[in-house]
Amino acid sequence: MNTDVFFLTMGAAMVLAMHAGFAFLEVGTVRKKNQVNALVRVITDFGFSTVAYFFVGFAVAYGINFFAPVAELNVLGDATNGYKMVHFFFLLTFAAAIPAIISGGITERVKFWPNAMATVLLVAIIYPFFEGMIWNGNFGYQAWLEASFGASFHDFAGSVVVHGMGGFLALGAVVLLGARKGRYTRSGRVQAILPSNIPFLALGSWILCVGWFGFNVMSAGTAEGASGLVAMNSLLAMVGGLIAALIAGKNDPGFVHNGALAGLVAICAGSDIVHPIGALVIGIVGGAGFVIGFQFIQNKLKIDDVLGVIPLHGGAGLWGGIAAGIFGSTALGGAGGVTFMAQLVGTLTGVAIAVAGGFIVYGLVKATMGIRLSEEDEYMGADLAIHNISANPEQDMANH
């Protein structure tokens, strides 16, 4: 059991690192005048998420809190050595991924404190509500699925519980916020807004890729349960995603580096039950689907989802939830124990809660506090407007 504390500490540290990955993916993709804001928003979202999940969210999902003295918390000198504490840490890094995902969609024009308020509501209530339904059997939802469709909803590491949730929560936020100034002209033309820094974007992607093996493998919860299949499937889906996005995205660096992530999003749900070749296919579809979805949402639907988090986390997450029901079947070399219908219904339930939750939470915040920067602040950039400093202060001052 002591190895389990070690095991989850490594997992939690790796997923904590992913938050740095989210930050740099965003820093690289936004314009230079919004880099500082991206960094500060991601780290403070993590901070507020921790507080919200510690005081409320964890109890919502699992009915556990930590308000007794250390002696009674049974964390010292007992057989588990504080396992449930590090388990909290591990699950918090997942919960905190929700605002980190959304952040990439709403960046460059969102207000700081209203966003923090939305973060608290999401991590204290909306996310743990669905998390508890799926991972803790709350409300009898899983039992109902099993009775109705022959299996409960299988989402091993959160294609839907985390990524689908985050990606589709972003939909309401992005729509309510509106597009960045100049993104779409009155005549309906789409204007490119160029990213500031491809190396930072790539750095963010690499950090996310590496940390993801903690996200997926440590989702087993115990060292005893650690599975080589999960590691291998994550690898193959990542690779499938990046190769597909390379080709579909015509060698674009943003697509290839995000394509790897799309593959990883898609494999979370079924990583413990699909065949490695199935994982490769899941990743390929995830990566290609991301490129197509990104272009469709930005150019046809004209939704200004800056980093493409709706297709990346939402779209690939949705696909991952359903794909576990296809490639997890023994007929396709998988381990079985899942049904297509349970996966489909479970996935759509998550998407529906996310879409509704996003419009409710951001609608509430918009109505009460306002969520969008003033036109002047957006033009000046969130860095100077909110943080009173730019990303390269020495150089930027010299240029004035």
Next chain:
Amino acid sequence: MNTDVFFLTMGAAMVLAMHAGFAFLEVGTVRKKNQVNALVRVITDFGFSTVAYFFVGFAVAYGINFFAPVAELNVLGDATNGYKMVHFFFLLTFAAAIPAIISGGITERVKFWPNAMATVLLVAIIYPFFEGMIWNGNFGYQAWLEASFGASFHDFAGSVVVHGMGGFLALGAVVLLGARKGRYTRSGRVQAILPSNIPFLALGSWILCVGWFGFNVMSAGTAEGASGLVAMNSLLAMVGGLIAALIAGKNDPGFVHNGALAGLVAICAGSDIVHPIGALVIGIVGGAGFVIGFQFIQNKLKIDDVLGVIPLHGGAGLWGGIAAGIFGSTALGGAGGVTFMAQLVGTLTGVAIAVAGGFIVYGLVKATMGIRLSEEDEYMGADLAIHNISANPEQDMANH
């Protein structure tokens, strides 16, 4: 026991990574003309620290050396599989943090080789002297504390042994070195010297935050001793620190990213005995105290501690040592076994040794070799003066 080698390897690798974090925190905070020097100084300080600790320091602290043949070192095929070797590695990464911490205070005007000389003296003698007193019971100091104040000095992961020591050693170094040219005018005005690169600063902070979970959790020494409480308390103190610094620092990116570190510095000592809510409070005080201390030292005391390592590692470390004596008590939900007086005396002893040690070592080096760059070299920047190359050579040459 074999799991312990794995356990400490991960811990050592994570704290090794923190040195990259120190490097980038400094690169981002200094002016562009000193970025290369920051990078080279941090990695070579690590190199010289390793040699000093291997040949001298480790024996000073623990009375162990490694000068026998491998067969007699009992590292192959024995029950521990070379545990004491990886334990050396883990402790070395702590010892090497001393010059890495100081580096941030003395940067932008310190000479290269005299600094290396100070590094060797600190890691071979000063640090292991105090380390051995506290962590190896040397000189009967801990026994005396226990007899006098009812408990030995509890510093689980080094709030005082590592951070307080590093931060207060920097005091002598920074004072003896003097402020950077132009930092304070003759009339006593404080002039802002702007940081070069906020994303690099943030990257450094993130690397440090993630690595810190190796610093704290692996301080248990064995996988068996790994404690979920330590992981959770580190998380909550980090979050408390960053939120407090965000607010006290008015959304400044430097404060929020360093505030997380202040919380982590402060929790090291008591992370295994305080209640998670105590950890949150310790972090909040650490983060807010850092912002206040930073401004006081820079603007009132006019000490040019560039990265603020005196308030960050010194101040928050001092607070952490004492706080373990407050929040560790069973009355505040802690695990007990500590007394306020033992924590206070132990902490102040460390601070006193550090302040004295800093003035002695840097005074000695100053008297014999000189520690400050010439005025022309400082003006030109340490990069061109010492390393004959700038941070962006291609672009910088094109601009000439």
Next chain:
Amino acid sequence: MNTDVFFLTMGAAMVLAMHAGFAFLEVGTVRKKNQVNALVRVITDFGFSTVAYFFVGFAVAYGINFFAPVAELNVLGDATNGYKMVHFFFLLTFAAAIPAIISGGITERVKFWPNAMATVLLVAIIYPFFEGMIWNGNFGYQAWLEASFGASFHDFAGSVVVHGMGGFLALGAVVLLGARKGRYTRSGRVQAILPSNIPFLALGSWILCVGWFGFNVMSAGTAEGASGLVAMNSLLAMVGGLIAALIAGKNDPGFVHNGALAGLVAICAGSDIVHPIGALVIGIVGGAGFVIGFQFIQNKLKIDDVLGVIPLHGGAGLWGGIAAGIFGSTALGGAGGVTFMAQLVGTLTGVAIAVAGGFIVYGLVKATMGIRLSEEDEYMGADLAIHNISANPEQDMANH
């Protein structure tokens, strides 16, 4: 056994991270107009390597494939929990290091798809051919060495199998490709081509250094086999390498950061059998040798090996293979079990296969597809030529 899956997952994640290190080492060293291409090439090389090793290479080296259904793959609910799958992942990260190493030599003028073709051939055939000879006893080569020279070839973590192979494979590639335009004038003068970004170079080196402890320690394969000696020796060789390169390279940031890597390359082979002081010496020779070799190859031989991968991986790898036969002997405090001649012959065999393999593979690709960018594309830069975007698109467009 379950701990082994955890153990190798961490090792594989750490070596996966090294690929980000390779990417940033290259990004920092090339000119700005080729940064995006370096990033995309490294991540897609990793992708193609995975596919090649999964479908062909792993079977070439170990005779194992994964084409049975999950139930028969015996990875779920069996005693090993899918150990061989995570073992594949770990070994893949080594195999994929081959193109990542070569990439630094051929960068700034290589064509994209022909390079991908070479990657596939190398990882599917050439690398696993030699890997299997040494690490799986294929073709009776090790048995023959043992019969002839008193010991098999000892290459614990791949000084020769991975690094020597990669470095000497690069020779053929670099020679067949030719130097970058302007690197050597007609009159034979050597013209410096300045690196773009030292902080990125340093970041790459740090990521590689940290990941290397996974590369070396986890090469034990099982948590039971994890050795503190390997960790300590890796540390000391890294430090020896960086200090020697600092001095030999006159404080140059490129040399010191690559010197640490040279020490690590050199210690791979003997890290489990040499004395720590032997490891320090191995690192010193590796680091100094890298600086000398780099200058000799670039300035005397006029081979335009951009990052110096031939001296770094090839030279230090060759030295590491032989050094294990010297410092591994009990006479020098080592653990014995090796002979100088077996190490020499094994090393030279690897070098010969690599040199031949490099000329064959890149010769084949050159003859069929061409490997070099057109003159205009090279002048414009691979970023715009291949990826249609530059590293800092927002800023670069504003400058037009």
